[in-house]
Amino acid sequence: MSASLERSNAKPATLDGGPSAAAGTQVMLWQIGVGIALLAGWEAVGHGSSGEWTSRPSLIAVQLLAWFEGPIYQHIATTAIEMIVGLMIGTACGTVAGLLLGRSKLLSVVLRPIIVAFYSVPLVALAPLFIMFFGLDMLPKIILVTIVVFFLLFFNTFAGAGEVDDDLISVVELMGSTPRENFQKVVAPACMVWIIGGVKIALPFALVGATTGEMLAARRGLGFLLSDAAAQFNMTGLYAALFILMLLGLAVSEASVRMERYCLRWRHAAE
Amino acid sequence: MPPSDVAMKAADPRAASRELEKIRLAGAGKRFMVRGGELEALRPADLDVRPREFVALVGPSGCGKSTILNMVAGLLQPSEGAVFYDGQPVTAINRAVGYMTQKDTLLPWRSAADNIRISLELKCRSVSRGDAEARVMQMIDLVGLKGFERHYPSELSGGMRKRVALARTLIYEPETLLMDEPFGALDAQLKLLLLDQLQELTTLRRMTVMFVTHDLGEAITLADRVVVFSARPGRIRKIRDIDLPRPRDVFKVRFTEAFAKLHEELWDELKDEVGKGTDV
Numbered sequence: 001m002s003a004s005l006e007r008s009n010a011k012p013a014t015l016d017g018g019p020s021a022a023a024g025t026q027v028m029l030w031q032i033g034v035g036i037a038l039l040a041g042w043e044a045v046g047h048g049s050s051g052e053w054t055s056r057p058s059l060i061a062v063q064l065l066a067w068f069e070g071p072i073y074q075h076i077a078t079t080a081i082e083m084i085v086g087l088m089i090g091t092a093c094g095t096v097a098g099l100l101l102g103r104s105k106l107l108s109v110v111l112r113p114i115i116v117a118f119y120s121v122p123l124v125a126l127a128p129l130f131i132m133f134f135g136l137d138m139l140p141k142i143i144l145v146t147i148v149v150f151f152l153l154f155f156n157t158f159a160g161a162g163e164v165d166d167d168l169i170s171v172v173e174l175m176g177s178t179p180r181e182n183f184q185k186v187v188a189p190a191c192m193v194w195i196i197g198g199v200k201i202a203l204p205f206a207l208v209g210a211t212t213g214e215m216l217a218a219r220r221g222l223g224f225l226l227s228d229a230a231a232q233f234n235m236t237g238l239y240a241a242l243f244i245l246m247l248l249g250l251a252v253s254e255a256s257v258r259m260e261r262y263c264l265r266w267r268h269a270a271e
Numbered sequence: 272m273p274p275s276d277v278a279m280k281a282a283d284p285r286a287a288s289r290e291l292e293k294i295r296l297a298g299a300g301k302r303f304m305v306r307g308g309e310l311e312a313l314r315p316a317d318l319d320v321r322p323r324e325f326v327a328l329v330g331p332s333g334c335g336k337s338t339i340l341n342m343v344a345g346l347l348q349p350s351e352g353a354v355f356y357d358g359q360p361v362t363a364i365n366r367a368v369g370y371m372t373q374k375d376t377l378l379p380w381r382s383a384a385d386n387i388r389i390s391l392e393l394k395c396r397s398v399s400r401g402d403a404e405a406r407v408m409q410m411i412d413l414v415g416l417k418g419f420e421r422h423y424p425s426e427l428s429g430g431m432r433k434r435v436a437l438a439r440t441l442i443y444e445p446e447t448l449l450m451d452e453p454f455g456a457l458d459a460q461l462k463l464l465l466l467d468q469l470q471e472l473t474t475l476r477r478m479t480v481m482f483v484t485h486d487l488g489e490a491i492t493l494a495d496r497v498v499v500f501s502a503r504p505g506r507i508r509k510i511r512d513i514d515l516p517r518p519r520d521v522f523k524v525r526f527t528e529a530f531a532k533l534h535e536e537l538w539d540e541l542k543d544e545v546g547k548g549t550d551v
Contacts, residue, residue, distance in 0.1 A: 170346055171376045175390040175443060176366045185389060189380045266380045266423040 086145025094153025102161020141213035160194025298352030311504035327490035330500025369445030384420040
């Protein structure tokens, strides 16, 4: 009897999920509405003036459709490859350097000031140098991305390696671990939080690095598309290129959120 | 030091075989530098622990009990005197001991089962994967964590984490167990269950145990000898043999007359010190 009463009491509670889901839909409708209103306003301004500087969403859409017929993919691929290769090399080198210097007093005393000195150069200012050295193709951009990513990963991993709780290392040492096992079982996973944090920061910077390099001198890539359109006063092309960069940026930040959620699931587990 | 104690030691059949002490503190003392000043954590102390003996250390906070465990584990070096293990001075990490520290030292990125397994993954043990899995499951069963194998430490309660740490220490069957208030955070019922299991396991696996606790009842229930410490600077105030027959029923032994007598006697030693205890 009492059990059936409890069950009937439980029912409204499960229905409580309904209104909150409805609220979510409502928020989304509002967001779509605001988005449409902004685009409509832009369209109207474009029609009212000559549209020379503002272009119009309808023109941009037509431009985007034309690009997606074919020519855009090589640009997206170029920028994406520069980012991904640079991220991989930069993350690997930055992590290893951070771990080595973070766990070795001697190395850190000798090398860290040098690394800090190099980091003091605004990294984007290195782009012309790399272009002179390595030409107009992907290599100079990959190097730029690599260096940006390297520094971010290095400083994060270095901080993490210094923070590793020595008591955790003692625990496995008492069990008979070798120094190598200390590193594999404790130091490296303990730094994972910091490494993932570094990658998360580095992802948008990799996009910035790749497009900056392309804007300075390139034959392909979204940065090239952007600067090329600007050079020709093609405002529609400029906005269209920015739109694609925005999409790429959104994809990158979504990827970083997913990566963090997966790699650090033990942290989110309790939430 | 008390003569009655020496007599009892000689009467002990295990001592009669003249085995070497497992652990020996020979005038081992420890001073720390704290904010420019020197702090004496442990007055030079002498203590012998025989093989397979269960020794409980009780005393107020900050009396150097944990310092002793740290020195036996080789994590700290004594400022004076020496600590011997199997007759050898302990100068580096002592891999013959399993140490369950007071602090929570589970690896947060490993699930409960993976934390318990870690010692079996090390090269020095080379346990096969299937073998390790079976032993982990058995351990999880023993500490009552079935259904929580895949949970991360952040998802477990304080008591559950203690049990994971206990299982992690017991699974590789170290010949000596150092335990620093292992059951402090547990509720009374669970504590008794685990005391029971600990007693059974350490007897079965013939382990030597040094067990630090605040709880005098717990100490008398488990130990062959109880060592009472004075407040800081820590000093051994009394060593008392616990001659309650074994195996002991941890659920009932505390209601026996012999237990009550021991408790009263040791409490008389302890009560003067408790008020003086200070946490740093």
